[in-house]
Amino acid sequence: MPGLQTQSIHAGRSIDPSTGAVVPPLHTSTTFERDPDGEFSRRYAYIRAATPNRDSLEACITALEGGDETISFGSGMAASFGVFQALAPKDHVLLHRDVYYGVRELMEGFFAKWGLNHTLVDMRDIDEVRRASRPETKLFWVETPTNPLIEVVDIRAVAEAARAACALLVCENTFATPVLQRPFELGADIVVHSLTKYLGGHSDAMGGSVTLKNKPELVAQIRDFQHTGGAILSPFDCWLILRGVETLVPRVRLHCENARLIAEFLSTHKGVSKVRYPGLVNDPGHAVAKTQMKDFGGMLSFEIRGGRAEAFAFTAALKTIARATSLGGTHSLIEHRASIEGKTTRAPESLLRLSVGLEDANDLIHDLDQALGSII
Ligand SMILES: Cc1ncc(COP(=O)(O)O)c(C=O)c1O
CATH class of the missing domain: 3.40.640.10 (Type I PLP-dependent aspartate aminotransferase-like (Major domain))
Structure with missing residues (x-):
């Protein structure tokens, strides 16, 4: 095979x-x-x-x-x-x-x-x-x-x-x-x-x-x-x-690598109250993910300290990461899910979903860092 x-x-x-x-x-x-x-x-x-x-x-x-x-x-x-x-x-x-x-x-x-x-x-x-x-x-x-x-x-x-x-x-x-x-x-x-x-x-x-x-x-x-x-x-x-x-395998590898670095960065930042990424050892999904996934993927969500207003102020300050729906592409995309999903949402108002793209991880981290700096 x-x-x-x-x-x-x-x-x-x-x-x-x-x-x-x-x-x-x-x-x-x-x-x-x-x-x-x-x-x-x-x-x-x-x-x-x-x-x-x-x-x-x-x-x-x-x-x-x-x-x-x-x-x-x-x-x-x-x-x-x-x-x-x-x-x-x-x-x-x-x-x-x-x-x-x-x-x-x-x-x-x-x-x-x-x-x-x-x-x-x-x-x-x-x-x-x-x-x-x-x-x-x-x-x-x-x-x-x-x-x-x-x-x-x-x-x-x-x-x-x-x-x-x-x-x-x-x-x-x-x-x-x-x-x-x-x-x-x-x-x-x-x-x-x-x-x-x-x-x-x-x-x-x-x-x-x-x-x-x-x-x-x-x-x-x-x-x-x-x-x-x-x-x-x-x-x-x-x-x-x-x-x-045709490029799925190498793309997914790089999505995972970038997401891991970003999750680690966000989890130590004082402007972020919670990071949801199964690659983090303290994530509730980590143990099961290790048994059924080869790596932890390119998707993560995180919660900004504050609520909806802080979440929107943060995304407004981003320069490289695009404020847009969807996921899984080469461009990093961020979205406030509660406002998209409406009344039935399970996402907290402080939650942002990030589809980590294939840009340089350092540039993405720099963008997140400068936007977090602008709201704290
Ligand atoms: C996990 C998941 N499943 C299904 C869909 C629906 O797919 P499509 O937009 O191609 O109809 C989406 C869309 O965002 C999704 O995120």
């Missing part, structure tokens, strides 16, 4: 047979020629059903995650939607309480109307998970590390609880990426990504994916939603994300 870095460059791609092009061509055609007998022996018929660039992207993610099949979508949210729509009314879903707030809103705002029930629990407490599980619980949904509290959930322990409940375990691997965390090896049945983040890696393309292992019927249901529901991403987005994936 080739290594992850080799797969991130080669899986799902080959030298183009008609031209010898090493870099995969971008196929923008929405339609493809039928054979004289009416068949499609070259596989492709219509862009919504399948395209060469989408096939490449899906095959590559399947290889990176070690699954059987990947179904890609127009966004990470559409990928989550693709999983939930495969359930039936009256089914029940258990989710970790700090899952991405968009997923919570999807459950509350859309799927509640469809009769899908859900419960938010602290999945770091396995007894709480077992107590919340019901006979009709079909899915356990874990995201780890979480957005925005950077909580770490023990995937093996939740997988065991899901198996005991005859439910499937979905693991959203967006923050960790397959470079740092291998959910299938830890017992997950389904791996979900927002490809908009680390896999694309350059904040210039949007997508989502669902990778499954040993679940052919579910593959068919989710594939049908992609195709019939039309929740697809464009060939250009596939192409861009796949280009981003």
